[in-house]
Amino acid sequence: MTELVVRNIHKYLGGLHILQGANFSANRGSIVSLLGASGSGKTTLLRCIAGLEQPEVGRISIGDAVVFDSDSRLTMAPENRNIGLVFQSYALWPHRTVLENVAYGLKLRNVNKADAYKRVQTTLERMGLGHLAERYPDQLSGGQQQRVAICRALVYEPRVLLMDEPLSNLDAKLREEARYWIRKLVLDLEICGVLVTHDQSEALAASDNILLLRNGAIVQEGTPQDIYSKPASFYAADFLGANNVAKGRIQHHADGARIIGPNWSLNGVVVGNGGDNNAEGKAVIRVEQIAVHGAPAPDRIEMQLEACLYLGDRWEYRLTCGELEAKAFGPKMVQPGKVWAEIPRESVWLFHEAA
């Protein structure tokens, strides 16, 4: 069921057109990620939904309520929007206990003490923090502090949980865990989660839908699988995954397309609008799509293995073919020298310069 609808949001800041017509909707019991390079407008869009910024144009509704509408000049205050907010910095009050930190907002909303206590305890228990209620923030680990910040947002029982880079202060291992339980939490509570992140693996792992932003516009929207495997532009292809990128001229033939470099060429598929035959373009190949073999076969190209690097769980092969440089992964150490690389045509995405 649709919980959040964002329509045609335009926002100017410092005279710049920061959000250029953002549109999306998000369902209850799901997470949508706003993903994009630094400065692409993710935080500004989240702040517009929260009511911390007022767009010049657009309409936002949460549940049945319109919370912003430029046409009718309607702006609902953030505290009435039925949202929970979690930021990168946990911003816990250092001189208040965990319980007091989480209860504070309820006190401001005049929830009676007994009710507030019950709601806080339930929320803390849900997040595995029940036993830490009397501790102060500096007596907690970073991961526990972040959970307290999420409890503080959840205690209002919001319909929409807005999270701005909530995991970026955690170390790599904790982040991986946190992705999992944030996702589980949103699904279990059947709320709508909106997650701002610049970390592609976080967006892929935690979301049901990803909105890829560029220069204040949503350039692609889809499930993590779609965004990863069917990028619509060079920006989308290059932003996600670990990639090999090569420049060349794209030639169109009756049986497909080919990209030609100074002394190499690869069969591929043109993504998006086709350009002129023989025009400049780029190829993107996900690193995991190249398989290295010790013998030739019809669909393999001869390459030089320059180096083999140990990554712990796999090996990284550094390959060249004339001026073409590529990376590939494999399970075992391979001696430098001549190898044959299998690069499926459908994995060589070709983009004309304007794409």
Ligand SMILES: Nc1ncnc2c1ncn2[C@@H]1O[C@H](COP(=O)(O)OP(=O)(O)OP(=O)(O)O)[C@@H](O)[C@H]1O
């Ligand atoms: N108050 C402001 N005045 C002028 N420009 C601003 C203001 N706030 C943000 N911007 C600009 O708006 C653009 C989008 O900023 P925003 O913080 O939304 O991006 P972001 O995608 O969240 O980036 P990051 O990942 O670095 O946080 C940036 O170019 C930023 O410099």
